[in-house]
Amino acid sequence: MTRHIVCLTFDFDVMSGWVARGMTTPTPISRGEFGIVGARRILALLARYEIRATWFVPGVIIATYPEVCREVVEAGHEIGHHGWNHVPPAALTREEEEAGLIRGNRAIEELCGRQARGYRSPAWDLSPHTVDLLLAQGFDYDSSMMGDDYTPYRARRGDVAPLEEPFVFGEPTRLVEMPISWSLDDYPHFEFVRTKEAVLQGLMPTAGVLQNWLDDFRYMTQVADWGVLTHTCHPFVIGRGHRMLMLERLIEGLLEQGAAFATMAEAVDEFSGRSRPR
Ligand SMILES: [Zn+2]
Numbered sequence: 001m002t003r004h005i006v007c008l009t010f011d012f013d014v015m016s017g018w019v020a021r022g023m024t025t026p027t028p029i030s031r032g033e034f035g036i037v038g039a040r041r042i043l044a045l046l047a048r049y050e051i052r053a054t055w056f057v058p059g060v061i062i063a064t065y066p067e068v069c070r071e072v073v074e075a076g077h078e079i080g081h082h083g084w085n086h087v088p089p090a091a092l093t094r095e096e097e098e099a100g101l102i103r104g105n106r107a108i109e110e111l112c113g114r115q116a117r118g119y120r121s122p123a124w125d126l127s128p129h130t131v132d133l134l135l136a137q138g139f140d141y142d143s144s145m146m147g148d149d150y151t152p153y154r155a156r157r158g159d160v161a162p163l164e165e166p167f168v169f170g171e172p173t174r175l176v177e178m179p180i181s182w183s184l185d186d187y188p189h190f191e192f193v194r195t196k197e198a199v200l201q202g203l204m205p206t207a208g209v210l211q212n213w214l215d216d217f218r219y220m221t222q223v224a225d226w227g228v229l230t231h232t233c234h235p236f237v238i239g240r241g242h243r244m245l246m247l248e249r250l251i252e253g254l255l256e257q258g259a260a261f262a263t264m265a266e267a268v269d270e271f272s273g274r275s276r277p278r
Contacts, residue, residue, distance in 0.1 A: 004221050005228045005267050006259045007178070008053040009080075009143070010042060010235055011120065012072070014065065016058045016086035020122065031236065036068055038239015043075055045244065049251050054264040056082035056120040056143075059104035062111050073112045078263040081105060081116040081139070089127040097127055101137050117265045120144050124180065131157040135175055141268045143178040143230065150220045150227030152271040153177050176268050178230060183212060185232040190243060206246035214253045221257065226274065228267045229259075 015032030018024070046053055055072050057079055062069050073079060083089070084100035084107075092100065105115040119134055121144040134142055135157075142155055155177040158170030182188050189209045193200040213231065220227045231250075238247055254261075262270070 002221070002225045004217065004224070004226070004257075004259055005262050005270070006217065006254055007228060007230045007262060007264045007267055008046070008051065009120070009230060009232050009264060010039075010053060010055045010238075011082060011232060012039060012055050012057040012061055012069075013082070013086055013122075013234060014061050014236065016060055017122070019060075020086035020088075033236075034239060035234065035236035036065065038235030038237075038244075039068055039072070041239050041244055042233075042235055042247070043071060045248060045251075046077070047075060049255075049261075051251065051261040052076045052078070052263050053261075054078040054080050054118065056080040056118075057108075058082045058086050058122070059084040059100075059107040060086075062107040066111070069111055078118070078265050079108050079112050079116060080118040080120055080143070080264065081108060082120055083122045086122040088123040088125040089121050089130050090125040092127065094127070094129045094133070097129060098133050098137075101133055105137065117141065118143060118178070118268070120180075131155050131173060131175060135173055139175065141176040141178050141264065143180055143264060145177050146179055146181050147177065148179045149181065149216070150224050150229060152179065152228060152268065176271060178228065178264055178268065180230050180232055184216065184230065186237045186243065187232075187234055190237050190240075191234075206242055210246050210249055210253070213250055214257070217254055217257055217259060228262075228271070230264070 014035040015029045018028035018032050055077050081104050084104040089097045108116045117140040119139050119142050124144045154172035155175040156170040156172050160168040189204045190202050192202040217229050
């Protein structure tokens with residue numbers, strides 16, 4: 001029997017992404033704050049379609065907005081770990097990264113009664129230690145890498161990448177990787193960011209992005225009997241009016257094509273059940 005799963009995931013950064021970049025003046029903070037407006041719109045939309053999603057939340061945001069985060073939990077959504085703050089692990093020492101995982105998990109446990117099963121790194125940049133640390137902290141899955149599109153896989157540890165010699169693959173671990181991609185992320189399509197170093201143009205009309213996203217699902221139904229497609233959205237990005245209409249059209253279009261919506265933890269369990277020897 002064929003089954004095609006869609007995981008809607010929301011990286012609930014609010015202002016933490018801007019703070020991590022040192023952008024702490026009132027305007028970038030307010031830009032992040034719009035994520036609270038967006039989150040409430042998203043919660044209402046998901047409730048209307050009875051879809052449960054996965055929200056990756058930095059610990060500092062749980063501490064800043066405990067009530068909104070409780071609303072997310074009470075609506076039946078999964079909470080994933082998104083760092084204590086929004087500093088990418090590759091910029092941290094092993095000790096700092098470990099401390100952030102523990103502190104973030106404490107906040108998540110206080111919020112929903114259990115530690116997170118899943119992790120997504122801020123800005124999708126894992127450190128060489130991340131897989132080891134996630135295993136040691138009891139995580140079941142990560143969702144930060146791009147080695148496949150519709151098929152979860154086992155994250156490796158101990159890779160070596162010599163410049164002049166063939167790549168050396170480390171051993172696969174029990175950690176399930178739920179792959180993502182920038183093309184299925186709202187941020188690069190829609191967010192306008194100007195810094196001294198670069199300009200991210202963003203501000204794309206929604207129609208083309210919607211078509212790409214629906215076509216990625218359509219292609220999965222053509223090439224795979226079972227698969228998972230993961231969308232990554234940020235409440236402060238997707239929460240704007242025309243993008244909320246796009247999100248609703250996406251849900252409608254996916255339902256028409258037979259999509260089964262699931263939380264990421266549910267999709268991981270299904271993958272693990274399928275990949276266990278029978
Ligand atoms: Zn984020």
